[in-house]
Amino acid sequence: MTQATIPQVSGRVRFGQTRRHVNVPEGLWLSCPGCNQMIYCKQMQEQLHTCPLCRHHFRVTARQRVDMLADPGSFEEMDAELASVDPLNFNARKSYRDQLAESRNRTGNNDGVLTGRAFIKGRPAVLAAMDFFFLAGSMGAVVGEKITRAIERATTDNLPLVIVSCSGGARMQESTISLMQMAKTAAALARLHRAGGLFISVLADPTTGGTTASFAMLGDIIFAEPRAMIGFAGPRTIANTIKVELPEGFQCAEFLQDKGFIDRIVPRSELRSAIARTIDYCGK
Amino acid sequence: MVEKRARKKKSNHAGKQRPAAAVADRTGGASVTAGESPAAERPAPVAGMGLAFEQPILKLERQIQDLLVLQEEKGVDYNAEIMQLRDNRTALLKKTYQNLTAWEIVQVARHPSRPQTRDYIELLVKDFEELHGDRRFGDDKAIVTGTGRITGHKVMLVGHQKGRDTKEKVACNFGCAHPEGYRKALRKMQLAAKFGLPIVTFIDTPGAYPGLGSEERGVAEAIAVNLREMALLPTPIVCIVIGEGGSGGALGIGVGDRLAMMEFAWYSVISPEGCSGILWKGSQNAPDAAEALKLTSGELRKLEVVDEVIREPLGGAHRNPRAAADALERYIDRSLRELGALDAARLVEERYQRLRRQGCRALQAD
Numbered sequence: 001m002t003q004a005t006i007p008q009v010s011g012r013v014r015f016g017q018t019r020r021h022v023n024v025p026e027g028l029w030l031s032c033p034g035c036n037q038m039i040y041c042k043q044m045q046e047q048l049h050t051c052p053l054c055r056h057h058f059r060v061t062a063r064q065r066v067d068m069l070a071d072p073g074s075f076e077e078m079d080a081e082l083a084s085v086d087p088l089n090f091n092a093r094k095s096y097r098d099q100l101a102e103s104r105n106r107t108g109n110n111d112g113v114l115t116g117r118a119f120i121k122g123r124p125a126v127l128a129a130m131d132f133f134f135l136a137g138s139m140g141a142v143v144g145e146k147i148t149r150a151i152e153r154a155t156t157d158n159l160p161l162v163i164v165s166c167s168g169g170a171r172m173q174e175s176t177i178s179l180m181q182m183a184k185t186a187a188a189l190a191r192l193h194r195a196g197g198l199f200i201s202v203l204a205d206p207t208t209g210g211t212t213a214s215f216a217m218l219g220d221i222i223f224a225e226p227r228a229m230i231g232f233a234g235p236r237t238i239a240n241t242i243k244v245e246l247p248e249g250f251q252c253a254e255f256l257q258d259k260g261f262i263d264r265i266v267p268r269s270e271l272r273s274a275i276a277r278t279i280d281y282c283g284k
Numbered sequence: 285m286v287e288k289r290a291r292k293k294k295s296n297h298a299g300k301q302r303p304a305a306a307v308a309d310r311t312g313g314a315s316v317t318a319g320e321s322p323a324a325e326r327p328a329p330v331a332g333m334g335l336a337f338e339q340p341i342l343k344l345e346r347q348i349q350d351l352l353v354l355q356e357e358k359g360v361d362y363n364a365e366i367m368q369l370r371d372n373r374t375a376l377l378k379k380t381y382q383n384l385t386a387w388e389i390v391q392v393a394r395h396p397s398r399p400q401t402r403d404y405i406e407l408l409v410k411d412f413e414e415l416h417g418d419r420r421f422g423d424d425k426a427i428v429t430g431t432g433r434i435t436g437h438k439v440m441l442v443g444h445q446k447g448r449d450t451k452e453k454v455a456c457n458f459g460c461a462h463p464e465g466y467r468k469a470l471r472k473m474q475l476a477a478k479f480g481l482p483i484v485t486f487i488d489t490p491g492a493y494p495g496l497g498s499e500e501r502g503v504a505e506a507i508a509v510n511l512r513e514m515a516l517l518p519t520p521i522v523c524i525v526i527g528e529g530g531s532g533g534a535l536g537i538g539v540g541d542r543l544a545m546m547e548f549a550w551y552s553v554i555s556p557e558g559c560s561g562i563l564w565k566g567s568q569n570a571p572d573a574a575e576a577l578k579l580t581s582g583e584l585r586k587l588e589v590v591d592e593v594i595r596e597p598l599g600g601a602h603r604n605p606r607a608a609a610d611a612l613e614r615y616i617d618r619s620l621r622e623l624g625a626l627d628a629a630r631l632v633e634e635r636y637q638r639l640r641r642q643g644c645r646a647l648q649a650d
Contacts, residue, residue: 087645176587218508246496
């Protein structure tokens, strides 16, 4: 799991009163991985964490994602207190407990997803955002439970559901328990579906493994951010299995749209309005 | 030839000695015979012939076989020795199989002669009528589907097939299904629900196929849709991991009212090799990973991920497929009887509650 650096939090982001602040030394300039140009950090942040030159979409924390999508001050977080108990006592090379503690400190959250009620351009919704900076956004029992509760809340309250996925897949350190979260979230979505509820699934870079193979691919409408890596098996695993060089752009959002698995690629700047419009057409 | 002669010599030797001593000698394991024959003459473990930890058992079995042949050829009575060796073999089997490590269990689950879906179909399904294809793209041979009778129950059977010989293995992609396999399974399961047939699934896959076509045709979407649809199918679904339960590829036909595991099957979010690759940058630590992943039937029963462990015959299902099939049949029969008593609404509600509980014990409020 890569130790991704948390992008600098912009000034307008407010943390919950109990949340620890993310302390990352502020760099003025950074090199954009999309165009290799030096860009001004502040400008990048002001443009929803995209490159002012090439529109490369930088990864954002769950909190930043919520702030980008929800109307200011409207996000009422649910189940923030849920935390993992390390059910397998997983201790292979690294202790899972240590990894959890480190991720908690780094992100200020108990686990890898934020869920809650929010207004999106004035439309009430249930919103969930996964956090790649928490153990690669992986889904264990906590993420699975929070997502399931969010789905159930959308079902009972008759609200549209928006989940922004950004995840390496099921969480290895909780093994089969993580795997079962795929079944649990999908079953909850089956009930939402049966009740006629709307689920907008937004896929951000990256969305892979067990997350893709469960709720992320079950949206009534599936949006993806430009160039987001989306797939099931990792590209290295595939290359090792079939011993063939993978085509250019394989498993990126554009590839998936081309193959018919994504409804539309939506740039971050248009995401809020795309969601709002979809709710107007499909929501109740 | 050299090997045969060496063993003959040993057998003669054993025959002349007091049997008990000879037998005690042999149960000691591989190192015991080293003094009797040069190292070069010792039978080398052949790939596919047995697992490393089974070698002492296989050696005993060969000795029994040799004595039987010798008895026939020379007309000498070796019955006492043979009986003693058989007792020892049974004791050794018991001891070995009661103390398998997680990694050894993974090896048993992958044993080349372990019964697969088609073997169980032959052993316990009557009037099996295979139904091919997903009516979208093709017929994935990594997943077998069809109707048949198990004890008194008419069922729709869905199971991974890894393949026995090389040709079949290649055709089945070693049990790694493509999206069309999951869509084929779903089509047959929907058919079952329409006509009120309960569904029985046999899980035995290293994982969904990681390849270009698999991704292009949306393997993640296919699995996801199966998870969602299986949650609501108004017919009983009984799932059994018979061998390997490799991640999403296993779960794709694994959502139901009951989840059981054969005793020496494994089920995990990632293979031990894959886990080792992530943590140690190589597959050399797969045994440690297997331990950490808690992937054995016993551990998963404790974690309440599986409802029941189906006991295998002594020394694993590959030693006695008939007995394994009988145990499997009893489990399916009992489960279908229990589930058959519920009306569809209650069935689906209880299925949801069963899934809903998954992982809830792994949580705390901080």
